[in-house]
Amino acid sequence: MRVPFHEVARRRERLRGLIRADGFLPVGEICRRLDISPATARRDLAAVAADGRITRTHGGALADYNAAFASVGERAGRARTAKGRVAAGAARQVPRQGVLFLDAGTTVQALARVLARRGGASRLVVVTNSLPVANVLGGVPGLELHVLGGTYLHRQAVLFGPEAIAALGKWRFAAAFLGGEGMDGSGVSNSHPEIAAFQRAVLQRTRAAWFLLDHTKLGTRTPHAVADWSRIGLVTDATVARLAAAGIHLPAQRLILV
Amino acid sequence: MRVPFHEVARRRERLRGLIRADGFLPVGEICRRLDISPATARRDLAAVAADGRITRTHGGALADYNAAFASVGERAGRARTAKGRVAAGAARQVPRQGVLFLDAGTTVQALARVLARRGGASRLVVVTNSLPVANVLGGVPGLELHVLGGTYLHRQAVLFGPEAIAALGKWRFAAAFLGGEGMDGSGVSNSHPEIAAFQRAVLQRTRAAWFLLDHTKLGTRTPHAVADWSRIGLVTDATVARLAAAGIHLPAQRLILV
DNA sequence: CCCGATATGATTGACATCGCTCATATAAAT
DNA sequence: ATTTATATGAGCGATGTCAATCATATCGGG
Numbered sequence: 231m232r233v234p235f236h237e238v239a240r241r242r243e244r245l246r247g248l249i250r251a252d253g254f255l256p257v258g259e260i261c262r263r264l265d266i267s268p269a270t271a272r273r274d275l276a277a278v279a280a281d282g283r284i285t286r287t288h289g290g291a292l293a294d295y296n297a298a299f300a301s302v303g304e305r306a307g308r309a310r311t312a313k314g315r316v317a318a319g320a321a322r323q324v325p326r327q328g329v330l331f332l333d334a335g336t337t338v339q340a341l342a343r344v345l346a347r348r349g350g351a352s353r354l355v356v357v358t359n360s361l362p363v364a365n366v367l368g369g370v371p372g373l374e375l376h377v378l379g380g381t382y383l384h385r386q387a388v389l390f391g392p393e394a395i396a397a398l399g400k401w402r403f404a405a406a407f408l409g410g411e412g413m414d415g416s417g418v419s420n421s422h423p424e425i426a427a428f429q430r431a432v433l434q435r436t437r438a439a440w441f442l443l444d445h446t447k448l449g450t451r452t453p454h455a456v457a458d459w460s461r462i463g464l465v466t467d468a469t470v471a472r473l474a475a476a477g478i479h480l481p482a483q484r485l486i487l488v
Numbered sequence: 489m490r491v492p493f494h495e496v497a498r499r500r501e502r503l504r505g506l507i508r509a510d511g512f513l514p515v516g517e518i519c520r521r522l523d524i525s526p527a528t529a530r531r532d533l534a535a536v537a538a539d540g541r542i543t544r545t546h547g548g549a550l551a552d553y554n555a556a557f558a559s560v561g562e563r564a565g566r567a568r569t570a571k572g573r574v575a576a577g578a579a580r581q582v583p584r585q586g587v588l589f590l591d592a593g594t595t596v597q598a599l600a601r602v603l604a605r606r607g608g609a610s611r612l613v614v615v616t617n618s619l620p621v622a623n624v625l626g627g628v629p630g631l632e633l634h635v636l637g638g639t640y641l642h643r644q645a646v647l648f649g650p651e652a653i654a655a656l657g658k659w660r661f662a663a664a665f666l667g668g669e670g671m672d673g674s675g676v677s678n679s680h681p682e683i684a685a686f687q688r689a690v691l692q693r694t695r696a697a698w699f700l701l702d703h704t705k706l707g708t709r710t711p712h713a714v715a716d717w718s719r720i721g722l723v724t725d726a727t728v729a730r731l732a733a734a735g736i737h738l739p740a741q742r743l744i745l746v
Numbered sequence: 747c748c749c750g751a752t753a754t755g756a757t758t759g760a761c762a763t764c765g766c767t768c769a770t771a772t773a774a775a776t
Numbered sequence: 777a778t779t780t781a782t783a784t785g786a787g788c789g790a791t792g793t794c795a796a797t798c799a800t801a802t803c804g805g806g
Binding site: 495528 | 781783784792
């Protein structure tokens with residue numbers, strides 16, 4: 231009744247693929263397709279869910295689409311309040327009408343969910359390069375959605391590359407909400423060079439740019455600089471003291487603490 | 489204990505929005521947010537699921553993202569076998585390498601799932617304008633994914649418009665797999681003018697174009713013509729006799745019956 | 747070649763969910 | 777105003793899901 235390591239690993243990899251391909255898979259279906267008992271299915275599910283990308287639900291498992299389903303993920307983790315509060319703080323900066331850019335990143339996705347809930351009562355045009363954001367915002371009444379084209383980067387579920395930058399050409403944004411991987415005294419940084427280049431291109435076309443960064447990003451610095459603090463705003467759950475300690479000083483009108 | 493019609497309708501509309509925004513919602517959560525009993529929550533869920541867009545699961549409900557989760561939806565309906573078989577038939581026409589275009593539509597999504605399962609062992613470049621297809625194919629090893637930009641059309645979860653057509657410019661496809669809404673003796677047709685225009689633009693850039701159309705589309709004709717039968721292939725679960733009866737005659741190498 | 751480690755599947759009990767019926771209160775119709 | 781229709785919540789049994797335990801068979805290492 232025992233099976234080689236590689237066999238287990240291969241089966242779990244396959245399970246991951248199945249869930250990704252189907253979006254949602256009940257336990258019973260998993261048993262049938264992988265020809266294993268419910269007990270093993272659950273164990274595999276737990277293992278696969280443990281290292282991310284898949285979310286466990288009651289009757290089965292859900293593909294994450296990179297955390298598109300944050301309500302599930304957030305409920306499990308502690309980040310819920312932090313991300314949610316940052317998103318709520320940012321949402322107050324979203325005008326009732328105009329052209330908006332929404333970047334990738336889980337916090338920005340949370341903002342998208344807030345906007346989706348807010349729903350009608352507005353005349354927004356939203357442009358995004360994030361697939362999860364598009365999924366959340368697609369079909370919201372009173373909201374026109376445009377998606378930039380590009381190459382798909384799985385790790386962040388984002389479209390990037392020269393096509394994406396070219397697609398920016400015709401747009402000008404009243405406001406943009408972006409994510410990042412690090413912030414310190416020198417500014418905001420990202421780990422992927424082409425993503426950083428893309429974000430810089432967005433900034434050039436934006437009147438009011440806000441970065442949504444929770445406190446875990448504070449003090450970390452990743453290879454590719456996106457912007458210094460001279461012209462961007464910050465929405466964060468960190469404190470003024472800790473920001474100052476990291477060398478970040480921003481005027482009140484460009485800093486939102488939640 | 490009774491509540492006005494509009495109240496119920498409004499609450500269900502709100503529920504729809506909540507599920508869309510969160511992706512997945514357990515029954516308990518719905519009770520809390522809408523302040524209703526589990527019984528009413530289930531009833532509302534059933535009502536909302538009945539007219540589509542949302543899929544019921546064991547512990548709650550799932551946003552469809554326009555049938556991205558076909559395994560759930562298909563299991564419920566009868567179309568499963570038909571769509572799945574058409575998709576499997578089309579999959580045999582997919583080369584091991586080269587540049588592919590995948591259109592929107594549930595049958596094409598089924599094809600995408602087949603390709604996702606097939607996984608590695610190939611060197612494919614896939615271009616699509618369908619968000620569900622992108623979701624399914626994103627992150628599949630050995631597969632490079634590009635998404636065309638454009639305006640988001642909720643009803644079909646597709647990106648279209650002049651931006652999408654412009655984004656086609658640089659591409660040439662070895663094969664393309666498209667959906668449609670109707671087929672008769674005159675060819676394939678679609679109900680949305682801009683979608684039809686987009687599909688025609690795809691055809692101009694494609695060596696081998698296949699339309700994936702199940703038998704329910706046979707004989708119906710929608711306002712906007714996409715292509716006649718002179719240069720396109722058809723994958724369908726209809727029979728030769730019924731195709732002939734509808735005035736469709738295709739050489740064997742451009743017709744796949746499943 | 748032997749022994750410990752571990753993956754598996756069956757079983758069990760606790761719990762949640764589901765679909766149902768039913769009494770009730772209130773909106774809608776006449 | 778009376779009657780009908782229907783939305784609601786509670787109670788109920790059936791079913792499904794989950795986590796834990798345990799015997800067993802096989803892999804991995806010595």
